[in-house]
Amino acid sequence: MLHDPNKVYIFDTTLRDGEQVPGCQLSTAQKIEIARSLEILGVDVIEAGFPVSSPGDFNSVVELSKAVTNPVICALTRANKNDIDVAAQALKYAKRPRIHTGIGASDMHIKHKFNSTREEILERAIAAVKYAKQYVEDVEFYAEDAGRADIEYLAKMIESVIAAGATVVNIPDTNGYCLPDQYGSKIRFLKENVKNIDQAIISCHCHNDLGLATANSIAGLQNGARQVECTINGIGERAGNTSMEEVVMILKTHKNLGLHTHINTMGFYEISHQVRNQMNMPVQPNKAIVGANAFAHSSGIHQDGFLKNRENYEIIKPEDVGFPDATIVLTARSGRHALKHHLERLGHNLDKDNLALVYEQFLLLADSKTGINDNDLNLLVTTHLVKA
Numbered sequence: 001m002l003h004d005p006n007k008v009y010i011f012d013t014t015l016r017d018g019e020q021v022p023g024c025q026l027s028t029a030q031k032i033e034i035a036r037s038l039e040i041l042g043v044d045v046i047e048a049g050f051p052v053s054s055p056g057d058f059n060s061v062v063e064l065s066k067a068v069t070n071p072v073i074c075a076l077t078r079a080n081k082n083d084i085d086v087a088a089q090a091l092k093y094a095k096r097p098r099i100h101t102g103i104g105a106s107d108m109h110i111k112h113k114f115n116s117t118r119e120e121i122l123e124r125a126i127a128a129v130k131y132a133k134q135y136v137e138d139v140e141f142y143a144e145d146a147g148r149a150d151i152e153y154l155a156k157m158i159e160s161v162i163a164a165g166a167t168v169v170n171i172p173d174t175n176g177y178c179l180p181d182q183y184g185s186k187i188r189f190l191k192e193n194v195k196n197i198d199q200a201i202i203s204c205h206c207h208n209d210l211g212l213a214t215a216n217s218i219a220g221l222q223n224g225a226r227q228v229e230c231t232i233n234g235i236g237e238r239a240g241n242t243s244m245e246e247v248v249m250i251l252k253t254h255k256n257l258g259l260h261t262h263i264n265t266m267g268f269y270e271i272s273h274q275v276r277n278q279m280n281m282p283v284q285p286n287k288a289i290v291g292a293n294a295f296a297h298s299s300g301i302h303q304d305g306f307l308k309n310r311e312n313y314e315i316i317k318p319e320d321v322g323f324p325d326a327t328i329v330l331t332a333r334s335g336r337h338a339l340k341h342h343l344e345r346l347g348h349n350l351d352k353d354n355l356a357l358v359y360e361q362f363l364l365l366a367d368s369k370t371g372i373n374d375n376d377l378n379l380l381v382t383t384h385l386v387k388a
Protein backbone atom coordinates (compact mmCIF):
# COMPACT_ATOMS: atom_id res chain seq x y z
CA MET A 1 0.00 0.00 0.00
CA LEU A 2 2.98 2.35 0.38
CA HIS A 3 4.06 4.17 -2.77
CA ASP A 4 7.63 4.61 -1.66
CA PRO A 5 8.77 1.94 0.80
CA ASN A 6 11.68 4.09 1.97
CA LYS A 7 9.73 7.23 2.72
CA VAL A 8 9.29 8.00 6.41
CA TYR A 9 6.06 9.86 7.18
CA ILE A 10 6.49 12.71 9.63
CA PHE A 11 3.56 12.99 12.04
CA ASP A 12 3.84 16.18 14.06
CA THR A 13 2.18 16.23 17.48
CA THR A 14 3.52 19.58 18.73
CA LEU A 15 -0.04 20.89 18.89
CA ARG A 16 -1.42 17.88 20.77
CA ASP A 17 1.17 15.94 22.85
CA GLY A 18 3.43 19.02 22.91
CA GLU A 19 0.68 21.38 23.91
CA GLN A 20 -0.34 19.16 26.85
CA VAL A 21 2.64 20.54 28.78
CA PRO A 22 1.62 23.00 31.51
CA GLY A 23 2.33 26.56 30.39
CA CYS A 24 2.48 25.63 26.71
CA GLN A 25 -1.19 26.17 25.95
CA LEU A 26 -1.88 28.02 22.70
CA SER A 27 -4.79 30.02 21.35
CA THR A 28 -6.45 28.89 18.12
CA ALA A 29 -4.72 31.72 16.23
CA GLN A 30 -1.31 30.65 17.54
CA LYS A 31 -2.01 27.02 16.63
CA ILE A 32 -2.91 28.03 13.10
CA GLU A 33 0.32 30.02 12.78
CA ILE A 34 2.39 27.03 13.88
CA ALA A 35 0.37 24.66 11.68
CA ARG A 36 1.05 26.88 8.65
CA SER A 37 4.78 26.71 9.40
CA LEU A 38 4.54 22.92 9.77
CA GLU A 39 2.83 22.75 6.40
CA ILE A 40 5.63 24.80 4.80
CA LEU A 41 8.16 22.55 6.53
CA GLY A 42 6.54 19.63 4.69
CA VAL A 43 5.15 17.46 7.49
CA ASP A 44 2.82 14.69 6.34
CA VAL A 45 0.43 14.69 9.28
CA ILE A 46 -0.49 17.33 11.86
CA GLU A 47 -2.13 16.10 15.03
CA ALA A 48 -4.26 19.16 15.67
CA GLY A 49 -5.71 18.30 19.06
CA PHE A 50 -7.97 16.20 21.26
CA PRO A 51 -11.37 17.72 20.38
CA VAL A 52 -13.42 16.23 23.24
CA SER A 53 -11.02 17.64 25.83
CA SER A 54 -12.32 21.24 25.68
CA PRO A 55 -14.37 23.59 23.50
CA GLY A 56 -11.17 25.51 22.75
CA ASP A 57 -9.40 22.40 21.48
CA PHE A 58 -12.47 21.42 19.43
CA ASN A 59 -12.50 24.87 17.85
CA SER A 60 -8.78 24.73 17.09
CA VAL A 61 -9.20 21.46 15.18
CA VAL A 62 -12.09 22.98 13.19
CA GLU A 63 -10.19 26.16 12.30
CA LEU A 64 -6.94 24.40 11.59
CA SER A 65 -8.73 21.99 9.24
CA LYS A 66 -9.91 24.99 7.22
CA ALA A 67 -6.58 26.82 7.25
CA VAL A 68 -4.16 24.02 6.39
CA THR A 69 -4.83 21.75 3.45
CA ASN A 70 -1.73 19.82 2.41
CA PRO A 71 -1.01 17.62 5.44
CA VAL A 72 -3.42 15.06 6.83
CA ILE A 73 -5.20 16.62 9.82
CA CYS A 74 -5.52 14.22 12.71
CA ALA A 75 -7.62 14.35 15.89
CA LEU A 76 -7.05 12.23 19.00
CA THR A 77 -9.77 10.25 20.79
CA ARG A 78 -10.10 7.61 23.46
CA ALA A 79 -11.77 4.36 22.47
CA ASN A 80 -15.35 5.49 23.00
CA LYS A 81 -18.19 6.63 20.76
CA ASN A 82 -18.57 10.13 22.16
CA ASP A 83 -14.88 11.01 21.69
CA ILE A 84 -15.03 9.69 18.13
CA ASP A 85 -18.29 11.53 17.32
CA VAL A 86 -16.78 14.79 18.56
CA ALA A 87 -13.51 14.25 16.67
CA ALA A 88 -15.40 13.50 13.44
CA GLN A 89 -17.38 16.72 13.87
CA ALA A 90 -14.23 18.74 14.51
CA LEU A 91 -12.63 17.29 11.38
CA LYS A 92 -15.55 18.01 9.10
CA TYR A 93 -13.67 20.68 7.08
CA ALA A 94 -10.43 18.70 6.82
CA LYS A 95 -9.48 17.79 3.27
CA ARG A 96 -7.65 14.68 4.49
CA PRO A 97 -9.02 13.80 7.96
CA ARG A 98 -7.61 11.12 10.24
CA ILE A 99 -9.06 9.87 13.53
CA HIS A 100 -6.43 8.66 16.01
CA THR A 101 -8.12 6.36 18.48
CA GLY A 102 -6.74 3.84 20.91
CA ILE A 103 -6.55 2.24 24.32
CA GLY A 104 -4.00 0.85 26.80
CA ALA A 105 -2.25 -2.35 25.77
CA SER A 106 -0.04 -3.14 28.78
CA ASP A 107 -1.32 -5.24 31.69
CA MET A 108 -0.48 -2.26 33.89
CA HIS A 109 -2.95 -0.06 32.02
CA ILE A 110 -5.51 -2.82 31.50
CA LYS A 111 -5.67 -3.65 35.21
CA HIS A 112 -4.81 -0.40 36.93
CA LYS A 113 -6.19 2.21 34.54
CA PHE A 114 -9.20 0.44 33.01
CA ASN A 115 -9.84 -2.15 35.73
CA SER A 116 -10.53 -4.54 32.88
CA THR A 117 -9.29 -7.67 31.15
CA ARG A 118 -7.24 -8.27 28.00
CA GLU A 119 -10.31 -9.72 26.23
CA GLU A 120 -12.54 -6.74 27.05
CA ILE A 121 -9.89 -4.22 26.01
CA LEU A 122 -9.38 -6.03 22.72
CA GLU A 123 -13.10 -5.79 22.00
CA ARG A 124 -13.11 -2.08 22.81
CA ALA A 125 -10.13 -1.49 20.52
CA ILE A 126 -11.81 -3.25 17.59
CA ALA A 127 -15.12 -1.49 18.20
CA ALA A 128 -13.45 1.93 18.33
CA VAL A 129 -11.68 1.43 15.00
CA LYS A 130 -14.88 0.16 13.34
CA TYR A 131 -16.83 3.10 14.73
CA ALA A 132 -14.24 5.66 13.57
CA LYS A 133 -14.17 3.99 10.16
CA GLN A 134 -17.83 4.99 9.64
CA TYR A 135 -16.66 8.60 9.57
CA VAL A 136 -13.25 8.54 7.89
CA GLU A 137 -11.22 6.21 5.71
CA ASP A 138 -7.97 7.00 7.50
CA VAL A 139 -7.99 5.61 11.06
CA GLU A 140 -4.88 5.38 13.18
CA PHE A 141 -4.91 3.12 16.24
CA TYR A 142 -2.62 3.65 19.25
CA ALA A 143 -1.81 0.82 21.66
CA GLU A 144 -0.98 2.95 24.66
CA ASP A 145 1.99 1.82 26.78
CA ALA A 146 2.95 -0.67 24.06
CA GLY A 147 6.51 -0.27 25.34
CA ARG A 148 5.57 -2.37 28.40
CA ALA A 149 2.92 -4.57 26.80
CA ASP A 150 3.13 -8.32 26.41
CA ILE A 151 4.32 -8.79 22.84
CA GLU A 152 1.96 -11.68 21.94
CA TYR A 153 -1.04 -9.73 23.19
CA LEU A 154 0.16 -6.58 21.42
CA ALA A 155 0.50 -8.53 18.16
CA LYS A 156 -3.03 -9.89 18.54
CA MET A 157 -4.37 -6.40 19.19
CA ILE A 158 -2.57 -4.93 16.18
CA GLU A 159 -3.75 -7.73 13.88
CA SER A 160 -7.34 -7.26 15.07
CA VAL A 161 -7.42 -3.48 14.61
CA ILE A 162 -5.92 -3.74 11.13
CA ALA A 163 -8.63 -6.29 10.29
CA ALA A 164 -11.15 -3.74 11.62
CA GLY A 165 -9.80 -1.09 9.22
CA ALA A 166 -6.86 0.70 10.88
CA THR A 167 -4.60 2.24 8.24
CA VAL A 168 -1.81 3.19 10.67
CA VAL A 169 -0.85 1.34 13.85
CA ASN A 170 0.91 3.40 16.49
CA ILE A 171 3.19 1.58 18.96
CA PRO A 172 3.77 4.16 21.70
CA ASP A 173 6.49 3.84 24.28
CA THR A 174 4.26 6.04 26.41
CA ASN A 175 6.57 6.04 29.43
CA GLY A 176 9.88 6.22 27.59
CA TYR A 177 10.74 2.84 29.12
CA CYS A 178 12.32 0.84 26.30
CA LEU A 179 15.94 0.53 25.29
CA PRO A 180 16.52 0.99 21.55
CA ASP A 181 17.08 -2.72 20.89
CA GLN A 182 13.91 -3.59 22.86
CA TYR A 183 11.80 -1.08 20.95
CA GLY A 184 13.33 -2.12 17.63
CA SER A 185 12.68 -5.81 18.42
CA LYS A 186 9.05 -5.04 19.23
CA ILE A 187 8.56 -3.45 15.83
CA ARG A 188 10.41 -6.31 14.12
CA PHE A 189 8.22 -8.87 15.95
CA LEU A 190 5.05 -7.12 14.75
CA LYS A 191 6.43 -6.88 11.22
CA GLU A 192 7.21 -10.60 11.17
CA ASN A 193 4.27 -12.02 13.10
CA VAL A 194 1.20 -9.91 12.36
CA LYS A 195 -0.32 -11.53 9.27
CA ASN A 196 -1.93 -8.39 7.82
CA ILE A 197 0.78 -5.91 8.88
CA ASP A 198 1.49 -4.84 5.28
CA GLN A 199 -2.00 -3.35 5.09
CA ALA A 200 -1.00 -0.64 7.58
CA ILE A 201 1.87 1.72 8.33
CA ILE A 202 3.64 1.10 11.63
CA SER A 203 4.20 4.30 13.60
CA CYS A 204 6.74 5.05 16.36
CA HIS A 205 5.63 7.31 19.21
CA CYS A 206 8.40 7.55 21.79
CA HIS A 207 8.74 9.56 24.97
CA ASN A 208 12.01 10.78 26.36
CA ASP A 209 11.94 9.80 30.05
CA LEU A 210 15.32 8.08 29.76
CA GLY A 211 16.62 10.35 27.03
CA LEU A 212 16.05 7.62 24.43
CA ALA A 213 13.09 8.89 22.41
CA THR A 214 15.11 9.68 19.29
CA ALA A 215 17.24 6.52 19.51
CA ASN A 216 14.12 4.39 19.98
CA SER A 217 12.35 6.00 17.03
CA ILE A 218 15.34 5.34 14.79
CA ALA A 219 15.44 1.72 16.00
CA GLY A 220 11.75 1.46 15.12
CA LEU A 221 12.42 2.76 11.62
CA GLN A 222 15.35 0.39 11.16
CA ASN A 223 13.01 -2.47 11.95
CA GLY A 224 10.15 -1.61 9.65
CA ALA A 225 8.19 1.36 11.01
CA ARG A 226 7.56 4.10 8.44
CA GLN A 227 5.94 6.88 10.44
CA VAL A 228 7.49 8.85 13.31
CA GLU A 229 5.42 10.87 15.76
CA CYS A 230 7.42 13.80 16.99
CA THR A 231 7.41 17.43 18.09
CA ILE A 232 9.43 20.53 17.33
CA ASN A 233 12.22 20.92 19.93
CA GLY A 234 11.10 17.57 21.39
CA ILE A 235 8.54 19.26 23.65
CA GLY A 236 5.93 17.08 25.31
CA GLU A 237 4.72 15.41 28.49
CA ARG A 238 7.36 15.09 31.24
CA ALA A 239 10.77 14.77 29.50
CA GLY A 240 9.16 15.28 26.12
CA ASN A 241 8.55 13.47 22.84
CA THR A 242 10.87 12.49 20.01
CA SER A 243 12.37 15.61 18.49
CA MET A 244 11.47 16.02 14.82
CA GLU A 245 14.64 17.87 13.87
CA GLU A 246 16.81 15.12 15.37
CA VAL A 247 15.09 12.23 13.58
CA VAL A 248 15.00 14.01 10.24
CA MET A 249 18.65 15.06 10.42
CA ILE A 250 19.73 11.56 11.46
CA LEU A 251 18.06 10.13 8.35
CA LYS A 252 19.63 12.85 6.21
CA THR A 253 23.10 12.39 7.71
CA HIS A 254 23.08 8.57 7.66
CA LYS A 255 22.08 8.02 4.06
CA ASN A 256 23.09 4.36 4.35
CA LEU A 257 19.88 3.76 6.32
CA GLY A 258 18.17 4.22 2.95
CA LEU A 259 15.29 6.22 4.45
CA HIS A 260 14.17 9.74 3.69
CA THR A 261 11.52 12.30 4.58
CA HIS A 262 9.95 15.15 2.61
CA ILE A 263 10.92 17.74 5.20
CA ASN A 264 12.51 21.01 4.12
CA THR A 265 15.18 20.97 6.81
CA MET A 266 16.16 24.59 6.17
CA GLY A 267 13.04 25.61 8.08
CA PHE A 268 14.07 23.98 11.38
CA TYR A 269 15.79 26.95 13.02
CA GLU A 270 12.91 29.31 12.34
CA ILE A 271 10.14 26.97 13.47
CA SER A 272 12.15 26.05 16.56
CA HIS A 273 12.18 29.74 17.53
CA GLN A 274 8.52 30.13 16.72
CA VAL A 275 7.58 27.20 18.98
CA ARG A 276 9.86 28.26 21.83
CA ASN A 277 8.48 31.80 21.76
CA GLN A 278 4.80 30.94 21.35
CA MET A 279 4.90 28.18 23.94
CA ASN A 280 7.19 29.93 26.43
CA MET A 281 9.37 26.86 26.41
CA PRO A 282 13.09 27.67 26.31
CA VAL A 283 15.42 25.34 24.44
CA GLN A 284 18.55 24.17 26.22
CA PRO A 285 21.67 25.69 24.57
CA ASN A 286 23.17 22.25 23.93
CA LYS A 287 20.01 20.88 22.26
CA ALA A 288 20.98 18.96 19.11
CA ILE A 289 20.31 20.74 15.80
CA VAL A 290 18.55 23.88 17.10
CA GLY A 291 20.19 24.78 20.45
CA ALA A 292 22.15 28.05 20.62
CA ASN A 293 25.44 26.12 20.94
CA ALA A 294 24.67 23.45 18.32
CA PHE A 295 27.16 25.04 15.91
CA ALA A 296 29.39 26.94 18.35
CA HIS A 297 33.01 25.83 18.66
CA SER A 298 34.77 26.93 21.81
CA SER A 299 37.84 24.87 22.64
CA GLY A 300 41.19 25.68 21.05
CA ILE A 301 41.71 22.20 19.59
CA HIS A 302 38.29 22.16 17.95
CA GLN A 303 38.56 25.74 16.71
CA ASP A 304 41.92 25.09 15.10
CA GLY A 305 40.64 21.94 13.38
CA PHE A 306 37.44 23.68 12.30
CA LEU A 307 39.31 26.64 10.82
CA LYS A 308 41.55 24.27 8.83
CA ASN A 309 38.54 22.37 7.46
CA ARG A 310 35.01 22.77 8.81
CA GLU A 311 34.29 19.08 8.30
CA ASN A 312 36.81 18.21 11.01
CA TYR A 313 34.15 19.23 13.54
CA GLU A 314 30.95 19.71 11.57
CA ILE A 315 28.76 16.78 10.51
CA ILE A 316 25.78 18.99 9.59
CA LYS A 317 26.05 22.28 7.75
CA PRO A 318 24.31 24.99 9.81
CA GLU A 319 22.67 26.36 6.64
CA ASP A 320 21.03 22.95 6.06
CA VAL A 321 18.87 23.56 9.12
CA GLY A 322 18.53 27.32 8.60
CA PHE A 323 21.03 28.16 11.37
CA PRO A 324 22.69 31.57 10.75
CA ASP A 325 26.25 30.15 10.80
CA ALA A 326 28.75 28.29 12.89
CA THR A 327 30.45 30.42 15.52
CA ILE A 328 33.91 30.42 16.95
CA VAL A 329 33.39 31.46 20.55
CA LEU A 330 36.32 33.16 22.25
CA THR A 331 37.01 31.81 25.72
CA ALA A 332 40.09 31.17 27.86
CA ARG A 333 40.23 27.75 26.16
CA SER A 334 40.58 29.27 22.70
CA GLY A 335 43.83 29.12 20.80
CA ARG A 336 45.76 31.60 18.67
CA HIS A 337 44.11 30.39 15.47
CA ALA A 338 40.66 31.38 16.73
CA LEU A 339 41.90 34.75 17.98
CA LYS A 340 43.63 35.43 14.63
CA HIS A 341 40.41 34.52 12.81
CA HIS A 342 38.40 37.07 14.78
CA LEU A 343 41.06 39.78 14.61
CA GLU A 344 41.24 39.42 10.82
CA ARG A 345 37.46 39.63 10.65
CA LEU A 346 37.81 43.01 12.38
CA GLY A 347 40.57 44.12 9.99
CA HIS A 348 43.60 43.50 12.28
CA ASN A 349 46.20 41.52 10.38
CA LEU A 350 48.92 40.98 12.99
CA ASP A 351 52.38 39.50 12.50
CA LYS A 352 53.44 36.52 14.61
CA ASP A 353 55.04 38.54 17.42
CA ASN A 354 52.12 40.92 17.80
CA LEU A 355 49.65 38.07 17.70
CA ALA A 356 51.59 36.35 20.52
CA LEU A 357 51.52 39.55 22.54
CA VAL A 358 47.83 40.18 22.07
CA TYR A 359 47.08 36.50 22.73
CA GLU A 360 48.81 36.70 26.12
CA GLN A 361 46.65 39.69 27.10
CA PHE A 362 43.57 38.05 25.62
CA LEU A 363 44.03 35.01 27.92
CA LEU A 364 44.24 37.24 30.98
CA LEU A 365 41.04 38.98 29.96
CA ALA A 366 39.24 35.74 29.05
CA ASP A 367 40.11 34.24 32.44
CA SER A 368 38.33 37.12 34.14
CA LYS A 369 35.38 37.68 31.79
CA THR A 370 32.91 35.49 29.91
CA GLY A 371 31.91 36.56 26.45
CA ILE A 372 34.78 38.35 24.73
CA ASN A 373 33.22 40.74 22.23
CA ASP A 374 34.46 42.81 19.29
CA ASN A 375 34.99 45.89 21.46
CA ASP A 376 37.24 43.89 23.78
CA LEU A 377 39.29 42.70 20.81
CA ASN A 378 39.65 46.17 19.33
CA LEU A 379 40.74 47.49 22.71
CA LEU A 380 43.27 44.68 23.18
CA VAL A 381 44.86 45.46 19.84
CA THR A 382 45.04 49.24 20.29
CA THR A 383 46.37 48.94 23.84
CA HIS A 384 48.93 46.18 23.41
CA LEU A 385 50.08 46.26 19.82
CA VAL A 386 53.79 46.90 19.35
CA LYS A 387 54.10 49.25 16.39
CA ALA A 388 56.58 47.87 13.85
Ligand code: KIV
Pocket residue numbers: 017142144145170172173174175205207
Ligand atom coordinates in the same frame (compact mmCIF):
# COMPACT_ATOMS: atom_id res chain seq x y z
O1 KIV B 1 2.18 8.63 24.62
C1 KIV B 1 1.13 8.11 24.21
O2 KIV B 1 0.87 6.93 24.39
C2 KIV B 1 0.21 8.97 23.49
C3 KIV B 1 -0.97 8.33 22.84
C4 KIV B 1 -2.23 9.03 23.22
C5 KIV B 1 -0.77 8.29 21.36
O3 KIV B 1 0.41 10.17 23.39
Ligand code: ZN
Pocket residue numbers: 017172174205207
Ligand atom coordinates in the same frame (compact mmCIF):
# COMPACT_ATOMS: atom_id res chain seq x y z
ZN1 ZN C 1 2.53 10.59 23.79
